Amino acid sequence: MRENECDLYNNRPEVTVINGILVINHVIREDSGNYRLTLSDGTEISTDLHLNVEAPIGSVEVSIICSSSGVMRVSCSSEGDQLLYSWTLNGDPLMDGDSSIDLDEKTDGNISCSVKNHVSDSQKTIRVKPCPGLDQFCRFDRSDPCYAALGHKLNLLMIVNMT
DSSP states (O other): OOGGGOGGGTTOTTEEEETTEEEESSOOGGGOEEEOOBOTTSOBOSOOEEEOOOOOOOOOEEEEEEOTTSEEEEEEEOOSSSOEEEEEETTEEEEESOSEEEEETTOOEEEEEEEEOSSOEEEEEEEEOOOTTTTEEEETTOOSOOOOOTTSOEEEEOOOOOO
């Protein structure tokens, strides 16, 4: 590879050739593409190298939303390129591919979201507990106040214990 024929070298002091190795100390997105090695006698190697530059995984965040329809939605987010997601609950695999997963409102345990791409991976584990207030029962024969969560399910037991 001749420096004067390659855009890789233009204004890039971090690009050098040392003992037959092309060293790029600070890869940028524009470095993606096809590379072909040409020997000093002008012959070409028949194999090309295709380079894809991807942003590594950033920190992984997991959030939980309890809905009034009895579903706990767990979402995973991260920065990076070409993200692949996988989930486990208490160490058991759940599903791969989606950044969100729906669970039963009574789910209890440790949920992990793993995020990976071709250049890095990261994971976050959080504790999930049953959604609060979704199965709230109140009785007419109790003197203490009854509390219910806004937007959640409330069961009012209308049978009064007469004994």
